[in-house]
Amino acid sequence: MKPPVAPTDRRLDNGGAPLPSAALADHDLPGRPCPVAATMALIGEKWSMLALREVFLGNHRFNDIARNTGAPRDRLAARLRALEAAGILERREYSTAPARYSYHLTPAGKALSPVMRAIVTWGNTWAIETPRMGYLHHDHELELTEVCATCGEQLRSRDTSVRVLAPGWDTTGPIESAATG
Amino acid sequence: MKPPVAPTDRRLDNGGAPLPSAALADHDLPGRPCPVAATMALIGEKWSMLALREVFLGNHRFNDIARNTGAPRDRLAARLRALEAAGILERREYSTAPARYSYHLTPAGKALSPVMRAIVTWGNTWAIETPRMGYLHHDHELELTEVCATCGEQLRSRDTSVRVLAPGWDTTGPIESAATG
DNA sequence: GAGTGTGAGTTTGATTCCCCAACTGACATG
DNA sequence: CATGTCAGTTGGGGAATCAAACTCACACTC
Numbered sequence: 001m002k003p004p005v006a007p008t009d010r011r012l013d014n015g016g017a018p019l020p021s022a023a024l025a026d027h028d029l030p031g032r033p034c035p036v037a038a039t040m041a042l043i044g045e046k047w048s049m050l051a052l053r054e055v056f057l058g059n060h061r062f063n064d065i066a067r068n069t070g071a072p073r074d075r076l077a078a079r080l081r082a083l084e085a086a087g088i089l090e091r092r093e094y095s096t097a098p099a100r101y102s103y104h105l106t107p108a109g110k111a112l113s114p115v116m117r118a119i120v121t122w123g124n125t126w127a128i129e130t131p132r133m134g135y136l137h138h139d140h141e142l143e144l145t146e147v148c149a150t151c152g153e154q155l156r157s158r159d160t161s162v163r164v165l166a167p168g169w170d171t172t173g174p175i176e177s178a179a180t181g
Numbered sequence: 182m183k184p185p186v187a188p189t190d191r192r193l194d195n196g197g198a199p200l201p202s203a204a205l206a207d208h209d210l211p212g213r214p215c216p217v218a219a220t221m222a223l224i225g226e227k228w229s230m231l232a233l234r235e236v237f238l239g240n241h242r243f244n245d246i247a248r249n250t251g252a253p254r255d256r257l258a259a260r261l262r263a264l265e266a267a268g269i270l271e272r273r274e275y276s277t278a279p280a281r282y283s284y285h286l287t288p289a290g291k292a293l294s295p296v297m298r299a300i301v302t303w304g305n306t307w308a309i310e311t312p313r314m315g316y317l318h319h320d321h322e323l324e325l326t327e328v329c330a331t332c333g334e335q336l337r338s339r340d341t342s343v344r345v346l347a348p349g350w351d352t353t354g355p356i357e358s359a360a361t362g
Numbered sequence: 363g364a365g366t367g368t369g370a371g372t373t374t375g376a377t378t379c380c381c382c383a384a385c386t387g388a389c390a391t392g
Numbered sequence: 393c394a395t396g397t398c399a400g401t402t403g404g405g406g407a408a409t410c411a412a413a414c415t416c417a418c419a420c421t422c
Contacts, residue, residue: 023308023309023310024308024309025309025310026309026313030231030251030252031231031248031249031250031251031252032234032235032249032250033309033313034234034304034313034314035300035301035302035303035304035305035308035309035312035313035314036230036231036234036297036300036301036304036314037231037234037304038304038309038313039300039304039308040230041308042308044225044227044230045227046225046226046408046409049217049221049225050211050212050217050218050221053213053215053218054213056343057343057345057352057353058353059352059354061369061370062369062371063370063371064353064354066370067212067354067355068212068213068354068355069211069212070211071211071212072409072410072411072412073370073371073372073411074371074372074373074409074410075409075410076371077370077371077372087307095369095418097417097418098369098370098416098417098418099417100369100370101370108307110338111303111307112303113338114299114302114303114327115296115299115300115303116217117299117327118295118296118298118299119217119220119221119296120217122216122220122292122293122295122296123215123216123217123218123219124216125292126289126292127204127205127220127223128204128205128206128207128214128216128219129206131216131346132207132214132215132216132219132345132347133215133216133217133343133344133346133347134343134344134346135341135342135343135344136341136342136344137329137331137332137334137336137340138332138334138340140329140331140332141331142329142336142341144295144327144328144329144330144336145327145328145329145330146295146298146325146326146327146328147326147327147328147335148318148321148323148324148325148326149324149325149326150318150321150322150324151318151319151321153318153319155325157291157294159318159319160316160317160318160323161316161317162237162238162314162315162316162317163314163315163316163317164238164313164314165311165312165314166313166314171238171239171240172238172239172240172245173245173248173249174248174249227380242398242399243398243399243400244397244398244399247399253380253381253382254382254400254401255380255381255382255400256379256381258399258400258401276389276398278388278389279387279389279398279399280388280399281399282399
């Protein structure tokens with residue numbers, strides 16, 4: 001039984017090379033070692049997602065990003081630097097003398113598009129009165145759903161369960177026995 | 182040609198009633214009026230996503246959430262209150278005298294599960310060395326992909342384009358003509 | 363060649379937020 | 393009566409944030 005949809009390619013551009021972002025270790029993260037905490041450490045600061053939104057929309061210059069997000073300029077400069085250090089954005093010099101840089105998505109940055117789409121979808125439905133952004137898929141409106149590529153079935157939350165893979169932790173928290181020694 | 186997958190139900194539990202969250206208006210948002218900005222205003226503060234992660238994992242009590250996230254207790258109290266005000270969490274009194282509350286997901290909160298899954302998937306791939314969390318789908322590992330429910334096709338970013346629906350704005354920013362008047 | 367504009371920041375000073383640790387209050391347990 | 397639990401709240405110091413002005417290097421205009 002073949003999967004009806006192909007598994008999404010992940011890190012193909014990277015071909016087994018080290019992570020583009022300064023990969024975070026468990027001890028860099030507060031509380032439970034977990035991909036959510038690691039992701040928040042990289043893109044969870046204020047203005048980061050809005051800056052990324054603008055780059056996804058095709059705005060690559062500092063002034064455009066500042067105007068469209070409303071972020072203070074110093075904060076935006078700091079965030080762009082952090083996103084660059086995380087391997088999510090790259091700076092390209094489009095003018096020497098004076099040096100001028102534009103910001104572009106790396107493979108890791110482009111890989112954030114499912115996160116962005118999920119946020120757009122949720123926000124349109126639950127956070128504002130009227131949708132302010134939408135996606136076209138070919139020539140029709142995108143109706144986003146999740147599917148398991150292994151079995152091809154549309155995802156329902158009740159068919160899924162979480163597995164905690166961090167050593168010393170389970171779903172309820174740190175495991176007491178032999179946790180500290 | 183029928184869609185091979187059913188469209189995801191959104192706000193069915195809510196049946197056309199007002200938004201559970203204090204729905205945000207354009208002027209509440211910095212910069213471009215957009216679902217990303219609205220979502221960030223509700224769940225973008227520090228510790229919010231980690232608190233939600235714990236509730237998704239089944240930890241509903243203040244002390245458990247505090248321990249597993251590592252959040253300062255005062256910040257956590259503030260975030261839980263904000264998420265409650267946003268209609269994402271609800272407090273349930275599980276003990277009177279002394280009054281003790283546990284935190285549970287509302288329909289809007291449960292609807293964040295695609296966002297959470299997208300973040301887990303990205304984080305496992307790009308932010309940490311080794312996956313620390315995974316999902317089981319039935320009895321196999323979940324391999325998450327996006328599909329357009331309208332046409333049934335697996336999503337590729339190059340097949341999609343963004344539409345800006347906010348009046349006075351396009352992808353590049355605010356529209357100059359007749360913008361202010 | 364003086365003045366104005368553009369672009370990407372940096373600096374400044376006031377404000378706000380965040381972290382940590384200790385404390386509170388109402389009970390349960392020994 | 394002392395200790396423990398639970399869900400917070402309070403206080404003080406430090407860090408981050410904000411808005412606005414400023415810098416620097418050039419380009420364009422008159």
